[in-house]
Amino acid sequence: MTEHHGDAPTLVVEDVSKSFGSTRAVRSASFHVARGELIGIAGHNGAGKSTVLKVVNGSVPGDVGSVTISGVRRSATEAVAHPEHLGVRTVYQELALAPSLRVDETAAVFDPSARGRRWRSDAWKSLKAVLDEMFPAHGIRPGHVISDLSFARRQMIECAMTMVDAGRPASLVILDEPTSSLDGTATESFYAYLKRRAAGGLSAIVTTHRLNEMIENLDRIYVMRDGRVLGEHVAATSSKESLVAAMGLAEHEEAHRAPEAGEGPSLTRAVAVANAEASDSGSVVELVQQGEDGAEERFEIRPGEIIGFAGLEGHGQLEALEAVHRAAARRPGKRGRDRRTEHLGVSVVGDAAYVSGDRGVRGIFPIWDVAKNLSFSSLKRPVTRGGLISKARERELIDEWYRRLGIKGAPSDLITSLSGGTQQKALMARAMAVHSSLLLLEDPTRGVDQATKGDFYGILREQADKGQTIVWYSTENEELRNCDRVLVFQVGRVVGTLTGEEATEDAVIALSFGQRTRTAQTQDSSKEEI
Numbered sequence: 001m002t003e004h005h006g007d008a009p010t011l012v013v014e015d016v017s018k019s020f021g022s023t024r025a026v027r028s029a030s031f032h033v034a035r036g037e038l039i040g041i042a043g044h045n046g047a048g049k050s051t052v053l054k055v056v057n058g059s060v061p062g063d064v065g066s067v068t069i070s071g072v073r074r075s076a077t078e079a080v081a082h083p084e085h086l087g088v089r090t091v092y093q094e095l096a097l098a099p100s101l102r103v104d105e106t107a108a109v110f111d112p113s114a115r116g117r118r119w120r121s122d123a124w125k126s127l128k129a130v131l132d133e134m135f136p137a138h139g140i141r142p143g144h145v146i147s148d149l150s151f152a153r154r155q156m157i158e159c160a161m162t163m164v165d166a167g168r169p170a171s172l173v174i175l176d177e178p179t180s181s182l183d184g185t186a187t188e189s190f191y192a193y194l195k196r197r198a199a200g201g202l203s204a205i206v207t208t209h210r211l212n213e214m215i216e217n218l219d220r221i222y223v224m225r226d227g228r229v230l231g232e233h234v235a236a237t238s239s240k241e242s243l244v245a246a247m248g249l250a251e252h253e254e255a256h257r258a259p260e261a262g263e264g265p266s267l268t269r270a271v272a273v274a275n276a277e278a279s280d281s282g283s284v285v286e287l288v289q290q291g292e293d294g295a296e297e298r299f300e301i302r303p304g305e306i307i308g309f310a311g312l313e314g315h316g317q318l319e320a321l322e323a324v325h326r327a328a329a330r331r332p333g334k335r336g337r338d339r340r341t342e343h344l345g346v347s348v349v350g351d352a353a354y355v356s357g358d359r360g361v362r363g364i365f366p367i368w369d370v371a372k373n374l375s376f377s378s379l380k381r382p383v384t385r386g387g388l389i390s391k392a393r394e395r396e397l398i399d400e401w402y403r404r405l406g407i408k409g410a411p412s413d414l415i416t417s418l419s420g421g422t423q424q425k426a427l428m429a430r431a432m433a434v435h436s437s438l439l440l441l442e443d444p445t446r447g448v449d450q451a452t453k454g455d456f457y458g459i460l461r462e463q464a465d466k467g468q469t470i471v472w473y474s475t476e477n478e479e480l481r482n483c484d485r486v487l488v489f490q491v492g493r494v495v496g497t498l499t500g501e502e503a504t505e506d507a508v509i510a511l512s513f514g515q516r517t518r519t520a521q522t523q524d525s526s527k528e529e530i
C-alpha cells in the first residue's frame with residue numbers, strides 16, 4: 001500500500017448487524033479501509049461476508065450500525081439506490097450482466113458518460129482500455145453477446161467495468177469472489193492492475209476462498225466467522241494455515257489431503273458403482289484428435305479415474321468437457337464431432353451428471369427450496385420406487401448429503417437464501433447423488449470454502465474408488481493435484497498429460513504455452529464467435 005498520509009479512511013464500518021429471520025448473518029461487525037488500501041475478508045461459506053458488503057454498498061439495509069464512506073456517515077439501515085454516487089462500485093459473486101446484450105451495449109449501460117450517436121463505440125473504447133491493461137489476452141470483442149461468453153470472460157468484463165472512470169471515479173471497489181473462474185495468469189494480471197490503482201489512491205475489499213491470492217496481493221485481511229469479524233491479519237505475515245485456523249476450518253484441512261503418489265485408481269477397483277460401464281477397450285470416455293504429423297492420437301479415460309482438464313483460459317478445455325457431456329447424451333459409444341470442438345472426437349459409454357460452477361445460469365432453480373434443488377436429478381433414480389417417488393428415500397438422500405457436505409439451514413429454505421458457496425454445495429450434492437457412471441465437473445468448487453473443498457476432494461476419491469469416472473475442469477491449478485492425470489489443452493487440442501502430482505501451476509502453464517503459442521493467441525479471440 002502506498003501511504004496517503006493525513007487522508008481520512010475511505011471506509012469505516014461500525015457495529016453493523018443484519019439478520020434474515022432467525023439467521024444472524026452479520027453480528028456487530030466493525031472494520032475500516034484506508035485510502036489506497038487493499039483489504040481481504042476471509043471466512044467460511046455463510047460467514048456473512050457478502051451480506052456485510054451489501055450493507056456497505058447499501059443494496060441491503062442493515063439492522064443497526066453505521067457506514068462512513070470518504071467521510072460521509074450514514075446509518076447502516078439506509079438503503080442506497082445509487083452507490084456509485086458515493087464512489088462505491090461492486091462486482092458480485094453472481095454476475096450481473098444481461099445475457100442478451102452485446103459487450104459494447106453492456107459497457108454503455110454502466111457508463112453514463114457514453115451518450116450521443118457513438119454511444120456503443122465510446123463505451124467500448126473506455127472498457128477496452130481497462131480490459132487490455134487488466135487482462136492482456138482477454139480476446140473479448142465488442143460484438144460478442146454476453147450469453148455466448150464463458151463465465152471467466154464475463155467475470156473479466158465485470159471486473160474491468162468496475163474500474164472504468166465513466167465520469168464518476170470510484171474511491172472504493174468491492175470485489176466479491178472476482179477471480180473465482182480466472183486462471184492463474186489472468187488472476188496475476190488482475191492483481192497487478194489493482195495494485196497500480198491502489199497506488200493512485202483507490203481502495204478495495206476482496207473476498208475470496210483462494211487464500212494464497214489474498215496473502216500474496218492484499219495489505220490486511222479480516223477474518224469473519226458466524227457473522228462476526230474476529231480479527232485482522234497483516235497479509236504479508238499470514239499463511240494459509242493461520243487463516244484457515246482463524247476461520248475455524250483447520251480440522252477439515254487435515255482430514256482430506258491429496259492422495260499420495262501411487263494411490264491412483266486401478267481397473268480392479270472399478271466395480272462398485274451400480275451402473276459403471278466401459279467400452280470394449282475398457283474406457284468410459286475416449287478423446288481422439290489428429291496429431292501434428294496427421295496420425296490419430298487417442299486419450300482413454302477409464303472407470304474410476306479422476307481426470308483433470310486444464311490449460312490457459314479459452315484453450316478448449318471447457319468446450320471439451322461440454323463435448324463429453326453432449327456425447328454422453330448420444331447413442332452409447334458413438335463417436336461424434338461437434339462444431340465446438342473441431343479438433344476433438346469424443347465418445348462416451350454410460351450416463352453423465354454435470355456440476356456447473358456457473359450456478360446462477362446453469363445450476364440452481366431459484367424458486368425452489370433446497371430439498372427440491374438437491375433431489376431433482378435423482379427423481380428417476382435412486383429416489384423412485386416402482387415408478388413412484390419415495391418420500392422416505394428422498395428424505396434419506398437429502399439427510400445424507402446435508403451431513404456429508406455440512407450444508408447448514410433447513411431443506412425447506414429457498415435455495416436463494418443460502419450463501420453462494422452453500423448453493424454450490426447443493427449442486428455438487430445433486431450431481432453426486434445420481435450415481436451416474438461419469439461425473440463431469442465444471443469448476444465445481446467456485447466460491448466454496450477450504451473445509452468443504454477438502455471434504456469434496458475426499459468424496460470424489462471415494463466415488464472414484466467405487467468405479468465412478470470423474471472428469472474435472474478447473475481454473476484452480478492447486479486442486480488438480482487431486483486428479484490421477486491431467487490433460488493440458490492448447491488451441492482446442494490436448495498438448496500433454498501430467499500426473500496429478502506433476503500438475504503444478506508452472507507445469508500447466510509451461511505445457512499450455514508449449515509449441516503453438518503464437519497460434520494460440522491469434523485463435524483465442526475467435527473461439528467464442530462461433
Ligand SMILES: Nc1ncnc2c1ncn2[C@@H]1O[C@H](COP(=O)(O)OP(=O)(O)OP(=O)(O)O)[C@@H](O)[C@H]1O
Pocket residue numbers: 020023024025043044045046047048049050051052093409416417418419420421422447449
Ligand atoms: N436473502 C437472504 N435471505 C435469507 N438468508 C440469507 C439471505 N442472504 C444471506 N442469507 C444467510 O446469511 C448468512 C450469511 O450469508 P452470506 O452470503 O453473507 O455468506 P458468505 O460469507 O458471503 O458466504 P459464501 O462464502 O458462501 O459466499 C447465511 O446463513 C445465508 O444463508
